[in-house]
Amino acid sequence: MRVKLCFKCKQYIAIRENDFNNSRDLLLFDKAHAGHPTQVVNEEEVANYEIWAGS
């Protein structure tokens, strides 16, 4: 699975294609982390990060 993570906040959110609720959560994530360094990576690469608990 792919995730989008924020290096500054050490939070990430799962990316699920064709999932409306996930699309909304991704938008909220982008809004919350505007101006922060974010990147899309594989889930295995974010073991030390907190999962996004937004919305």
Ligand SMILES: [Zn+2]
């Ligand atoms: Zn952030």
